Amino acid sequence: MYAGLAYDLIYNSLTPAERKTIEDGAFKPEVDFVTKDLKTWFDLIHNHGVWACAGVGIVGIATGNKDYVDMALYGTEKNGRSGFIAQLNGLFSPDGYYTEGPYYVRYAILPYYIFAGALNNARPELKIFQQRNSILKKALEAALQQTNIDGAFLPVNDAIKEKDFTSNEIVTAINIAWNVYGKDTGLLAVAAKQGTVLLNRGGASIAAELAMARTGSKYYPYKTVEYVDGANGDEGGISFLRVGKGEDLTSLTFKYASHGLSHGHYDRLGMFLFDKGNEVFQDYGSVRFVGVEQKYGGRYLPENKLYAAQTIAHSTIVADEKSHFDGKEDAAEKFHGEKFFSSASNPAVQVVSAKEKNAYADIDLHRTLYLLQLPRGKRLVVDLFHVISPNQHQYDLPFQYNGQIINTSFKYKAATTSQTTLGKKNGYQFLWKEAEAELKDTLAQFTFLNGKTYYTLSSLIDGDAQLFFTRSGANDPNFNLRREPSYIIRKNGKSQTFANVIEIHGKFDPVREFSSNAYPTVKNIRLIYNDEKYTVAEVQLGRDTLTIAQSNNESGTNVKHAVTVAGKTYQWSGPFTVLLNNKVLK
Amino acid sequence: MYAGLAYDLIYNSLTPAERKTIEDGAFKPEVDFVTKDLKTWFDLIHNHGVWACAGVGIVGIATGNKDYVDMALYGTEKNGRSGFIAQLNGLFSPDGYYTEGPYYVRYAILPYYIFAGALNNARPELKIFQQRNSILKKALEAALQQTNIDGAFLPVNDAIKEKDFTSNEIVTAINIAWNVYGKDTGLLAVAAKQGTVLLNRGGASIAAELAMARTGSKYYPYKTVEYVDGANGDEGGISFLRVGKGEDLTSLTFKYASHGLSHGHYDRLGMFLFDKGNEVFQDYGSVRFVGVEQKYGGRYLPENKLYAAQTIAHSTIVADEKSHFDGKEDAAEKFHGEKFFSSASNPAVQVVSAKEKNAYADIDLHRTLYLLQLPRGKRLVVDLFHVISPNQHQYDLPFQYNGQIINTSFKYKAATTSQTTLGKKNGYQFLWKEAEAELKDTLAQFTFLNGKTYYTLSSLIDGDAQLFFTRSGANDPNFNLRREPSYIIRKNGKSQTFANVIEIHGKFDPVREFSSNAYPTVKNIRLIYNDEKYTVAEVQLGRDTLTIAQSNNESGTNVKHAVTVAGKTYQWSGPFTVLLNNKVLK
Known part of the structure; x- marks a missing residue:
């Protein structure tokens, strides 16, 4: 050429x-x-x-x-x-x-x-x-x-x-x-x-x-975009939900696309989150030092397939410690995720819901991510992740948080004088287990600091669950991996719903030596209704109540729905509604 | 007020x-x-x-x-x-x-x-x-x-x-x-x-x-400065050797001051290095999240005294896994380091030599750091560290490198499926042992990447030595510590000299996908003469030979010295001379 x-x-x-x-x-x-x-x-x-x-x-x-x-x-x-x-x-x-x-x-x-x-x-x-x-x-x-x-x-x-x-x-x-x-x-x-x-x-x-030096914008005009995948646009897709302007941009990526050929990762329904330019929930990226001859000539390193492409390196469900499609590219290439519904017309409520029915033989995955802009500036991500199976499985939902742990609402047992790996294969062998907790019927909250902002992940623990703090770097004799942390929620059972809220809050100012709003406002998460047809989640935010009602199997925009919970009926049309103190959030 | x-x-x-x-x-x-x-x-x-x-x-x-x-x-x-x-x-x-x-x-x-x-x-x-x-x-x-x-x-x-x-x-x-x-x-x-x-x-x-918006410099006019410590200026001091301008500034800090009252660290003759704005060999700083209420009200955390203030958290000698002055503030306050000589008048050769005779009962420490600007832009730090004792000790010289390990010249044994701490007290209990090596009579080279620059630490291993790659975070159940790496050279014996060269080299450009000068030019380090009176070190840099001759006990600027090695006589006046291919480096 x-x-x-x-x-x-x-x-x-x-x-x-x-x-x-x-x-x-x-x-x-x-x-x-x-x-x-x-x-x-x-x-x-x-x-x-x-x-x-x-x-x-x-x-x-x-x-x-x-x-x-x-x-x-x-x-x-x-x-x-x-x-x-x-x-x-x-x-x-x-x-x-x-x-x-x-x-x-x-x-x-x-x-x-x-x-x-x-x-x-x-x-x-x-x-x-x-x-x-x-x-x-x-x-x-x-x-x-x-x-x-x-x-x-x-x-x-x-x-x-x-x-x-x-x-x-x-x-x-x-x-x-x-x-x-x-x-x-x-x-x-x-x-x-x-x-x-x-x-x-x-x-x-x-x-x-x-x-001519006219003062233009410092930034490319980022906006919410959703792309379909596949030559005909019928192979799932990827959404980038955005709120905020300039440096204060929050970007939520949600991937339900096809595999991505030889460079694809096993991360169906995976998400990652950038805020204020920082990667707050990260994707490891690839294990490669391009242009660095000492690192295998700058080519992809073995840990790219063995770790970075595996499901556990992402923020989506891993069943039975096996990656999606058992980590096989040809199997993964045959299928793609499917968008169930999405909406970005209301800047206060942006949402994408997608399903993946082929990553595991007997498990359907269905995740819905809501990016909410609340009054008075607070931003939340509400993450409702259904795993549907007639059979017993172990489910791990990792969150690849990026930052310094500030606080947890629960007690855990930390590895102090010795440390072992979380598992033996499918990427688990690269994770040191830094701490673990056994929880039952509670709200687990975990606050970390990234840059000058606090982030809290609040997780509904219904029944028994285990939590792990891990860090990559085990079985890495050539120091090819960065040492990155992860927070993993583990449940055992047949069908399960993981309800999580990511709250972006407060400010840390080390120069002026103060923090504001360093504590989360989420007080409780409840699934007040949850079956194959509907999920109604209630999030207590200080004195406010956020209610999300969604249809799990009917995405028509004009279809009317009604769910009655304890004598109270929630009615909406279209696949979802988001209420703040019983009023539609706008 | x-x-x-x-x-x-x-x-x-x-x-x-x-x-x-x-x-x-x-x-x-x-x-x-x-x-x-x-x-x-x-x-x-x-x-x-x-x-x-x-x-x-x-x-x-x-x-x-x-x-x-x-x-x-x-x-x-x-x-x-x-x-x-x-x-x-x-x-x-x-x-x-x-x-x-x-x-x-x-x-x-x-x-x-x-x-x-x-x-x-x-x-x-x-x-x-x-x-x-x-x-x-x-x-x-x-x-x-x-x-x-x-x-x-x-x-x-x-x-x-x-x-x-x-x-x-x-x-x-x-x-x-x-x-x-x-x-x-x-x-x-x-x-x-x-x-x-x-x-x-x-x-x-x-x-x-x-x-009036006159285009001034973007940066404060940084220069080499040396400060004495103590009200009368007779309690040691601290030197900041600098070379380069603007963003391309290299700053070497060498501390031989008094303890620093209640906020002092046990880091006599410690060094740290900034280059291009990045902390390349770091000092941990303090363990404190100021203004973060969840972290002990924002006050100093226990790990500040237990880890960050301890000698092993710095880049200076630790004998027998005990901190200087046994980690006792009142003992440390009684003494200060002493500058032996320094020179910054030749911008190609800046040097500070200092001694500390009280950090350990029967060990004298004497470190000399040369910051060299070679022809064609290359910068080196040559670090000659004498430990002098009539008795047998274990000496650890840690380098708190900051970056991604790219290559080593030696084989090591990595902790793959389990990891334990380097030691049990005096800060050692906070270090995970990621890898270790046993070396004998060789040049150990270790290259890492920080930002877009390669850095290689080349170490003379004369006799037996152990090397450790460690990372902070053990015994840290509250996640108060950052996970930071260290590279530790361990020798056993009576008097020892640690001869190390830090080479700043090359460029990594991940956008354009190339690296230049990614390999060190240091080929060998020899102490061709070394006793209580003189040290003559020879560093092979590709085809060039760098020779440093210094007096170890006479700092007078006009005193003439001569050392004969294998029939060749090195003559100089003042405490040191630096030669490149037998010519004084200017």
């Missing part, structure tokens, strides 16, 4: 003989190799195929070889079943989500944009940038929406957390997009942080715009 | 009767209480006494009570043996170092500046700001020099690492200093980060200066 671009630049200064030498001697063997010897690979609808098509296509444009360009566009058979157009159609979901996740769309977007930019000049009649409702615009916007306020790509699947939108691939995409899709103040905020432009029309225009 | 300031503001609006009510009814009982009932406490030369004198003095000025002001200035007996002037003379060293360290000078400086500011108006003839060669100016400058480039106070003794120079005490001091000592562009950089001023002359002038 790059050689084709370079050849184009010097074409006019070459003699016909020189051109023949290069075209026949260099390009032809290469093109033949990838389109004939590697024909099957070239015709795959795959990430690598995009690079191959972009290369052959750009060489075709640079050398005036229509045959090359046609193969690049429509596959070696030129029937459109493969090639670049098919890749545009097949590798993104209809709204621009890339199944491997944002870390990898960053990588894949470069050949798409470069070849499309070349086609836009050479074959304007293709209107390549308008292809599939401007899928390349959607892909770029989706990539940017899937970043943290510091520009780092959110750690979905294999991801290096330090990678951000200043990477050259995104610089290139933005500079081309600016030219073909028009000016966009959102992109300008990103370009300002990139601090570099390409020497093309878009780049020059961005530089001129930035030089 | 604050009530006196407030009274002064409303004085003119009060009737004589109202004044009498306040002065007789409120101030007099308070002043009588602290100057009569608490006479002994009021007359102490101590931090708390400064607050007491400032309070009584300011009330005296506000009420026109000469008696109060005189007691505040000269003590209850008005003989000058106590009171504010005596405190100015007794609580700082002659060059403005405050024995408790920078975190606490930040606290103490407020009443000094407020009372001095009031005296400057009320009794200008005292020339209080010129007292003791402008000691208050020196104290403020020393406080600021003892910060990191992000403004955080360097963690000497008990220190909350988040505390920085935006604290209100430093705002007040700078705003007053600006008025009495004149404009100072260094202070302006600090004021800009503070983002707030007092409503006084200095504050208004600073605000006006900042509003």
Whole structure:
């Protein structure tokens, strides 16, 4: 690809003989190799195929070889079943989500944009940038929406957390997009942080715009977005619920997508939470030190599959200490999560509910995450996680909290003079057991500090449960893992509901030496009604009562529901309602 | 103090009767209480006494009570043996170092500046700001020099690492200093980060200066500074060796001061290193969550004395798993380290050598730290640490590295499925033993990554040694400690020399996915001569040879030395010489 671009630049200064030498001697063997010897690979609808098509296509444009360009566009058979157009159609979901996740769309977007930019000049009649409702615009916007306020790509699947939108691939995409899709103040905020432009029309225009130094927003215009997965948009999806502005952004990621190819993790219905730019409930990301030769040449380390991809490294249910799909990629690839319902039209109540019925043979998973903005500024996540099974299982729900433990409402037994692992396989062997507790019929509260904010996880413990504080780093003789903590709620039984509330509260100011609102306001969590049809949860918040009623099997937006609990009837239409002191929360 | 300031503001609006009510009814009982009932406490030369004198003095000025002001200035007996002037003379060293360290000078400086500011108006003839060669100016400058480039106070003794120079005490001091000592562009950089001023002359002038928005330096003008400790400057000291500018500042702290009163740590000849704003070899600081009620009301936690103050939590020698002075404050207070020599006039070779003869009954400690700027930008710290004893001991030299382990030159045995503590007391009980190695006659190299820079510690292992990788967090049932790593070199014997080289090298760029100079250039370390009189160390750096020759018992700057090793004679004058390929390094 790059050689084709370079050849184009010097074409006019070459003699016909020189051109023949290069075209026949260099390009032809290469093109033949990838389109004939590697024909099957070239015709795959795959990430690598995009690079191959972009290369052959750009060489075709640079050398005036229509045959090359046609193969690049429509596959070696030129029937459109493969090639670049098919890749545009097949590798993104209809709204621009890339199944491997944002870390990898960053990588894949470069050949798409470069070849499309070349086609836009050479074959304007293709209107390549308008292809599939401007899928390349959607892909770029989706990539940017899937970043943290510091520009780092959110750690979905294999991801290096330090990678951000200043990477050259995104610089290139933005500079081309600016030219073909028009000016966009959102992109300008990103370009300002990139601090570099390409020497093309878009780049020059961005530089001129930035030089005018109008005070634009410091941040990309992050908003709540929900993406479907799969080429046809029918393979589940991923939601990013957001509330707040600027530095005060809260972002809740909820993943119910397909596996994500070879870079996927076994994290169906997993969540992670960023707040004020900090990863508060984290996703480990990948175990890889890219560009560090001493760490296995910078490649993925064995612990990536053995730990980071396993379910226990995420914040979702693990049954019987086995990962989803038993950690088998081919099994995981066959299925995807399914959104049950979602709503983001009321900024005070954003919610996504999704189900996963295939991660375990006899267990259905159904999780609903509510991101609530209460009056007077408080934000809560209410997490209702049903596991439904006719059989007895052990269920672990880990929360990958990130911070310093400040307080717990319960007593636990800490490992003081010796420490052992939580388990023996499926990622458990990498976790040191720092402390454990046995609880029964209570509210378990755990407060930690991350940055200058307090976070409390309040958990309904109905019946018996065990709690664990763990830390990664066991069975890690090469020190490949970071030492990260986790808080795990374990229950045994058939069907179970895990009801948890994450409360963002207070402020810690070590310079001025005070804390405000350092204690949680959640006083109690009750499931006042809970069966296969409905769940009604009541959360006591100081003197306020928050009530969430949801349908568990009927997601129609106009369907009316009524549940009577102890003589009181809750009525609502659509899949859910959220009440504060008996009034609909708005 | 604050009530006196407030009274002064409303004085003119009060009737004589109202004044009498306040002065007789409120101030007099308070002043009588602290100057009569608490006479002994009021007359102490101590931090708390400064607050007491400032309070009584300011009330005296506000009420026109000469008696109060005189007691505040000269003590209850008005003989000058106590009171504010005596405190100015007794609580700082002659060059403005405050024995408790920078975190606490930040606290103490407020009443000094407020009372001095009031005296400057009320009794200008005292020339209080010129007292003791402008000691208050020196104290403020020393406080600021003892910060990191992000403004955080360097963690000497008990220190909350988040505390920085935006604290209100430093705002007040700078705003007053600006008025009495004149404009100072260094202070302006600090004021800009503070983002707030007092409503006084200095504050208004600073605000006006900042509003003119001339592009000043982003950073306080950090430089190499060395402070003596003790009121007379004869109780050891502390050195901050610095090289580099702006964000690229390397700061090496070497402490050979007195104990530091009740907030001191048992860390004689301890070091820590900041580079590019990051703490690369850290000091734990204090175990305290200030302002966090759940953590023992925000007070110092038990682990502060039990772990953070202990020698093993620092980067200096621990003999026989016992802290310096057996961890006893009264014993530690009796002695101080002694500077043997230092030199900072050659920016390529900065060095401090200090001795401590009382930390252990039969062991002398002598450490010399060289901060070297080599041609082509590389920076090294060469650390020659002699322990001298006629008796057999176990010596541990910990390095509190901060980062991700990337590589070691040696094999070690990691704790994989279970983990135990390194020891049972004196801080050792808080360390999990993550890995250990047995080495003999070799060079042990250990590379870690902190931020985007590689750091390698290269250690001469002459004879037998053990190495440990540890992590804090054992015996910590309340999760009061951060989980921090340490690398410990253990030797057994009588006198020993620990020769270590810290190399700052390379760059890790996870966005662009490359590393440069990720491997150390140190190939070998040899002590080609080493006895009670001289040490000659040779460090092989790729194809270059660095030679350091020092006198161990003669620090005179004009004394000539000669050492012959294998027929080659090294000659120099003054306590040391540093050669690169046989030429003096400049």
